[in-house]
Amino acid sequence: MKQIELVPGIKSSVLGFGCAPIKGSEGNNKSARALSAAIDFGVTHFDIARSYGYGEAEAFVGKILRPYRKDIIIASKFGIKANNKAKLLAPLKPIIRFAKNLNGKSAAKPLTIQNNNVASLGNRFHSRIEINPFEMKKSLEESLKALKTDYLDYFFVHEPLYEIQDVAALFELAEELKKEGKIRAFGMAFMQNQKELHTNYLESFDILQFNNSPGILNYEDVKKDRSNKANIFFSPINGVENTLLPEEKLLKLNEDFPESVILCSMFNEKHLASNVKLFS
Template identity: 30%
Template sequence: MEIIPFANTGRQTTRLGFGGSGIMGALDRRQSLSMLRAAYDAGVRHFDTAPMYGYGEAESCLGEFLREVRGQVTITTKFGIPPPDSNAVTRLARVVARPVLQTFPGLKQVLRKTVIPIPGTSLSPVPPSEPNPIFTARQARESLEASLATLGTDHIDLWLLHEVTAQDLTARDGNHELLRVMEDAVRDGKIGAFGAGSHRDQIPELVRTQPDFCRVAQFEWSVFDPAIPDTAYPRIHHRALSQHLPLLVAWLQASPATCLRWSTEVGADLANARVLAQLMLKAALVMNPASVILFSSKRPEHILANIDVAEDMTLDQPARRLHALFQRERPPIPA
């Protein structure tokens, strides 16, 4: 697989990175470790995680895996969304939820949108009109030290402010203290680089108003999105295979004339969900040639299939044509 410089860390890594949001979620620890190993054995050398992933257990699972391979991989973790409280109730909820999510994987997105806030816990969302009070120097130090310990490493290659907004950083006078914590962590070798990992709609204002925090940006990109001009900051992208892929497949299959025309123009059978998914992933790679592209998987064969897509140059031009079609005709599917 192609190797590229990893952000501004001074290290190199693979074009494809393994997104760990599903680790210790629908998968138990044994299955999660198996997926991490499968990704590594397939050639993936970048792994992305966060303290809140996998009911708060994803970092420790990745840390267990890293014992054997830390020097050969790059890792990203984040600060800004704390792990859920660990108590008997939440532990029981994990046991109950895991097999349900394995059977109905789409339920995870529904639950994220409909979760009932619990005052005094990490499930209590900050109203969008208010700055998130977690982004302070003190909490940043504590989160970094906790992640280093949980991952079992003395350094993190990339550390991102998780779901941060410009308002979070401009609404308080002490944001220079937070920046100093991050810069000191780079100086001390605890992190290689830092940046912002947020929704794509938040990135432009963050870059405009808080460029010092946006030395790397991680956000969504799929064929629904326009091409991104060259940026002064390195980028990492995820969600290339939009969660709406099944809707897109259904729309194309229900519109035979459009599907045939698109398939002819692209040079691939877009009625085939597997082919469409391959080209959507490839589009993320070819349209963002200097970026790491994250993917997630719960099956080893899907990991291998994604590696094949990354290495298959015959898909480059069909993927570019697919992206051009999306930008020109805008299928009626929510991005």
């Protein structure tokens, strides 16, 4: 598959695997098959977060990916975490998934996470943590332990809803973590409607990750500003452009942003194979 060097020395497959549904709307068996299939098809970029799977996804993903660690890219995030209520939800998740299969989308809503944006109902089971150096380092150590790895290729601030105070301290810590070999690059993951909160320091991050899809309101503005820059996109087919098929949206994103990685949550192996073929 085509490779993208988002940051010097770190190469990713142009198509990345979004792990948000793992241990949430998708169960163990289907998730394991999808991750293994992604690796077999040449996907090397895997996107995760402390909050995914109501706090359980990192450990699951780490176990599957550990044998391939030297050949893959792992990105995780801090800023949102599962709370104590999530532990109470854990035994109910298989039941809800079973109901989803019987009743369709209406039963799936309680477990729905749209890429790396926690769904409104899911917020009952998640808490936001302070964005400061102490919490950043603590969360990183938790992620490394869960993922069974010594380092992250990308470490993101996860969709803060307010302007970060003393952001310089975060960048200082990030440089220390790079020197220690615990992270390779430091980024910001955000929804585009949050961008105005962070304009003072966004370009100081090594990499930006945000929602982008043909047909969203400001697509042409983003294209003008960042078409030749390195980006990571999530929600790539959620734009209101109805004249394009999902695969056509992926191809357009790649054409308009040739230096970017596109994240997709690909749990249907036929869809995975089809998407990979677009960039092979």
